Amino acid sequence: MPFRLFDAPDMEPSHFVGFAGNRINRHSEKRSDDVVATALANGKARILLTGQGQVLVMGGNMASALFSLQEAEPLLPLPERTIYLGMLDDAPILASPSDFDFAGLPDTIKAFDYRSVYTQGLIPPEQLGAMAQAVSLLAWHENHRYCGRCGTETLMRDGGYRRTCPNCEAQHFPRTDPVAIMMVVRGEKCLLARGAHFGPGMYSCLAGFIEPGETIENAVRRETFEETNLPVGRVLYHASQPWPFPYSLMIGCHAEALSDEFTLDKAELEDGRWFSRDEVVTMLDRTHPGGLMTPPPGAIAAHLIRSWVESRG
Numbered sequence: 001m002p003f004r005l006f007d008a009p010d011m012e013p014s015h016f017v018g019f020a021g022n023r024i025n026r027h028s029e030k031r032s033d034d035v036v037a038t039a040l041a042n043g044k045a046r047i048l049l050t051g052q053g054q055v056l057v058m059g060g061n062m063a064s065a066l067f068s069l070q071e072a073e074p075l076l077p078l079p080e081r082t083i084y085l086g087m088l089d090d091a092p093i094l095a096s097p098s099d100f101d102f103a104g105l106p107d108t109i110k111a112f113d114y115r116s117v118y119t120q121g122l123i124p125p126e127q128l129g130a131m132a133q134a135v136s137l138l139a140w141h142e143n144h145r146y147c148g149r150c151g152t153e154t155l156m157r158d159g160g161y162r163r164t165c166p167n168c169e170a171q172h173f174p175r176t177d178p179v180a181i182m183m184v185v186r187g188e189k190c191l192l193a194r195g196a197h198f199g200p201g202m203y204s205c206l207a208g209f210i211e212p213g214e215t216i217e218n219a220v221r222r223e224t225f226e227e228t229n230l231p232v233g234r235v236l237y238h239a240s241q242p243w244p245f246p247y248s249l250m251i252g253c254h255a256e257a258l259s260d261e262f263t264l265d266k267a268e269l270e271d272g273r274w275f276s277r278d279e280v281v282t283m284l285d286r287t288h289p290g291g292l293m294t295p296p297p298g299a300i301a302a303h304l305i306r307s308w309v310e311s312r313g
Contacts, residue, residue, distance in 0.1 A: 012239070013238055013239035013252075013303060013307065014239040014240050014241065016239075016303060017239060017240075017241040017298060017299070017300045017303055018118050018128065018241065018296075018298025018299060018300075019118065019128055019129050019131075019132035019241060019242045019243065019244065019298075020125075020129060020241060020242065021124075021125030021126045021128060021129045022126060022129025022130055022132065022133055022242075023088060023126045023129070024085050024086040024087065024088050024093055024129070024130055024133065025086045025087045025088075026085070026086040027086050027087060028161070031084065031158045031159045031161060032158070032159070033157050033158065033159075035084045035158070035159035036082050036083065036084050036094065036159050036160070038092075039084055039092035039094055039159075040069065040079075040082070040094070042091075042092050043069075044090060044091040044092070045068075045069055045091060045092040045093075045094060046066035046067060046068060046069075046088070046091050046092075046093055046094070047066070047067050047068075047069060047072045047077060047082070047093075047094040047095065047096055048065050048066055048067075048085075048093070048094070048095040048096075048127075048130060048131060048134045049065075049067060049072060049075055049077055049095075049096060049097075049098040050095065050096075050097055050098065050134065050135060050138060051097050051098045051099075051100070051102060051111075052102060052111070053113055053114065054102065054111040054112055054113050054114070055111070055112060055114060055117055055131055055135070056075065056098065056102075056105070056109055056110070056111055057109070057110055057111075057112055057117065057122055057123060058071070058108060058109055059107075059108050059109070059110065062124075063122055063123055064123060064124075064127065065117070065123045065127050065130075065131055066093065066127060066130070072096075074100075075098050075100045075109070076098055076099040076100045077096035077097070077098055077099075078096055078097050078098070078099055079096075080156075081096060081097050081138075081141065081156075082094055082095070082096040082160075083095050083096070083134070083137055083138065083141070083156075083159060083160025083161075084159030084160055085130060085133055085134060085137075088126075088130070093130060095130075095133075095134030095137070095138060097138060114131070114135055114244060114245070115245075117131065118298060119296050119298070121298075129242070131244070132242045132243075132244040133242070133244075135244040135246075136174075136176070136242070136244040136246065136247035137160055137161075137174055137247075139244070139246035139247055140174045140175060140246070140247050141156065141160065141163070143246070144163060144172060145163075147165035147167065147168060147170055147172070148170070148172070149165065149168050149170045150165060150167050150168045150170070152165050152166060152167035152168070154166075154172060161173065161174060174247070175247065176247055176248065176249050177209060177247060177248045177249070178209070178210040178216075178248070178249050178251055179207055179208065179209055179210065179243070179248050179249065179250050179251065180207065180208055180209075180210050180216055180219040180220045180223055180251050180253060181205050181206070181207040181250050181251065181252050181253070181300060181301060181304070182205055182206050182207070182220045182223070182224060182232075182235070182252075182253045182254070182255040182304075183205045183238075183252075183253070183254045183255065183301075183304040183305060183307075183308055184205070184206060184224055184228075184230065184232065184255045184257050185254060185255070185256060185257065185308055186256070186257040186259075186260065186274075188276065188277050189274040189275060189276055189277070190274070190275055190277075190280060190305070190308055191206070191228065191230070191257065191262065191272060191273070191274055191275075192204060192205065192272065192273070192275050192280075192294075192305075193206060193227070193228075193264065193269045193270075193271065193272030193273075194269065194270050194271050194272065195268070195269060195270055196270045198270070200291070201288075201290070201291045201292045201293050202292075202293055202294070202295065203271075203272075203275070203283065203292060203293070203294065204294065204295050204299075204301045205252075205301045205304055205305070206223060206224055206227055206228070207223070207250070207301075208222075208223030208226070208227070210251070216235070216237065216251055216253065217235040217253075220232060220235045220253050220255050221235065221255070224255060224257075226265065226268075227264070227265045227268050227269060228262040228263065228264055228265070228269075228272065229262055229263040229265075230257055230258075230259060230261075230262040231257070231258040231259055232255045232256060232257060232258065233256045233257075233258050234255075234256040235253050235254070235255050235256070236253060236254045236255075237251070237252070237253050238252045238253060238254055238303070238304055238307060239252045239300060239303055239304075240252060240300070241299075241300040250300045252300045252301075252303065252304045253304075254304065254307075254308060260274075277308075277309055279292075280294070280305060280308075280309055281309055283305075284302070284305065284306055284309065
């Protein structure tokens with residue numbers, strides 16, 4: 001029976017994960033070397049400020065990570081490291097490291113680490129997406145200040161979306177590291193595991209970086225086999241999530257296990273086992289009698305797990 005290519009929900013699964021609510025128009029084809037200066041001259045401009053692995057948030061009934069330029073000035077943004085994110089409605093959006101001592105912040109402004117802002121929902125979803133864009137790009141600049149070809153310190157161009165070497169003229173562009181995250185299932189059970197760094201009782205999907213020259217599907221099969229010695233057959237893409245730790249893209253898939261037997265790689269994983277569908281429901285709902293749980297609702301792992309729970313198999 002023929003099917004329509006775009007027979008799918010109006011709201012794709014990736015829309016519902018954390019960091020996905022970014023409404024900024026990046027104007028990727030219109031960015032110029034003076035775009036930051038032009039944005040800073042616009043009275044409607046807003047700027048996101050980071051530092052020491054944290055983002056600054058203004059308090060009040062509706063917390064915000066986007067400061068007006070007047071509000072941001074006392075917090076010492078660094079003009080030479082300010083980047084352009086794009087336009088949100090009619091306002092230019094920028095981001096910059098702050099040179100302010102966060103220990104001396106006024107009572108109306110607080111600094112939160114990126115994960116807390118995400119897990120606790122401290123700012124609106126559209127700002128969370130902007131934060132992911134900003135944090136990823138600023139981290140890339142911090143880690144790629146010098147030319148990989150000749151070692152000369154490079155210069156920021158295109159509002160932060162390119163670095164140019166003044167010596168050998170090499171062009172360097174921001175990178176995104178693709179990561180496969182997979183929900184391994186076999187019939188009415190799924191395989192979840194935990195690393196030593198996980199919070200108490202937390203179990204999640206397997207994951208690993210996609211290597212050069214590798215398809216997403218083959219990365220899912222390779223990583224699953226390396227971590228569990230479990231062969232995988234069919235692989236289905238489900239959703240993706242920008243992940244600013246520091247600049248990754250999580251590519252979520254469901255993977256069909258071809259065996260019940262597995263052996264954990266103890267160098268990578270602390271524990272792992274098969275879970276029934278009913279048990280996973282209690283983990284999602286935080287009612288598990290043993291206190292076991294899945295990742296927070298905004299994490300793509302939680303969406304992969306819930307989509308399997310709600311499926312027919």
